[in-house]
Amino acid sequence: MMTVTSVGLIGGGRMGQAMARRLHAQGVPVQVWNRTAERLQPLAAEGIPVTTDLPALLKGHPVWLTILADGPATRSVWSMPGGMAEHAAPDKVWLQMGSIDYPTTLALAHEARQRGLRFLDAPVLGGPMDVPTGRLIVMAGGDEEVLEAVRPVLEALSGRIVPMGPVGTGTLAKLASNLLLAHMVVGLAEWLSFGQQVGLDPLRLWEVVKNSKLYNPVFEAKFPAMLEENFQPSFALQWMTKDLWNILEAARQFGAYTPVAHTMTALYQAAQNHGLGEDDYSAVHQILRLFSRGAGG
Template sequence: MEVGFLGLGIMGKAISMNLLQHGFKVTVWNRTLSKCNELVAHGATIGESPAEVVKKCKITIGMLADPPAALSVVFDKGGILEQICPGKGYIDMSTVDPETSTKISQAISAKGGHFLEAPVSGSKQPAETGQLVILSAGEKELYDEAIPALNVIGKKSFFLGEIGNGAKMKLVVNMIMGCMMNAFSEGLVLSEKSGLDPRTLLEVLDLGGIANPMFRGKGPGMLQGNHSPAFPLKHQQKDIRLALALGDENAVSMPVAAAANETYKTARSLGLGDLDFSAVFEAVKGLK
């Protein structure tokens, strides 16, 4: 199977490399084309525009930073709409709001193309090893056709029905994750400020009912000030913001998420946006 891939950030690059290593032919595009070079060295080819990638490939996947970027690759000059047509499909793995997914879906369907939203749960390492969780919604026919690629990208794929459901599920998941990281950071700071060893706290947490891979994997590095980006903080804050908007739409009170959002905003104002979302710990330390 030949697959197109648009967007070579932390996640897109890892997913593309994984596909290449599993024998897929991959044509890549990135707004900064020089970011394609490493993948070309591993067998990928370059498309000069999203339209060129779609023209060459039956299925094209996008992994963009936010709703404006996701819309740009579809609607701008040289975008997907210039070449999408019957028999071609586009899968958007970006984390966006349901309205963005709906707008993209309607535009692609109007040209006779097929669309699937498929945001993923997981960060850099799961992307590298094909252990993401894929949250798909849209055209079941395209989902079934793309299963060989999805099975390489993820450890499990869900088909959630109509367009928007994938986006909603991803926002709920990331909202919970962001709130957990904020609470975890507060606990680490509180333990240290009250005279406890936060390393002992990590051990205690890992032996109890709230043990989880995120605390286990992130905690030691956080205490050492290591926030190498696997999932940038600016994207975590964007996802909480979008989840809060979804809460407004559905009249759901979300005071914990709202408070966490303010802490992530503080972290961004401190210049931590490009670091891992665990860097919210540094903002919490400053607030204390």
């Protein structure tokens, strides 16, 4: 068993920044690298170590935590000159926490192990607002020994770590979770758009749902976002689109019948093509309004 001394965190996006702050606040030494260095300025201003030198970060820390957009982004940091593959060694552990596709997870785990690098896929449920209070839930895929090696890091980030099985099962559990999340948010969007189209008062509709068994805490922020058409992103729509495509790919691989996921993917892809990719994923409501008769302008 390894004692965790410090974390090299790769990815200074919304989730990466929140995770870096949480680790720092919990007393876990952390240093952050991001492709776009300017994005790290807020962390640097708060006294959290950042660097533009990826090889130095990789050499300097026993745990590498990736929290990048998708599979291609994660692979690019793995295989770039001076990147992770070049520095892989048995005294390092790769904690892969981004929501990436299943085939890339398996391929990267295999390539890591060929170099003696231990790998855990550990994506999370919960957004940047959940990180400061440790409310992220980690879905871990990989060997027990690797999970134990990084447990202090995961426990600093998360109040619940659920071992799912071998490598890849963390990623599959994350895809399953986001399939449910998409259902919930598309359901809310369609409920609201239908109500608006038939001329009901949305606030009275909300009063009904909020006080019923239909209520879900996810709706609390997403209902006002849809009503006020204010889609400040906590989770960008383009990343939900990416997750839905990855869900369809896994469903096809395993033979899972997911007819509604196909429809939701088309809906999300249309929203992204319509220019809503950088908005919050609840902006899918805009597409339903757009195609409702006379409502979309």
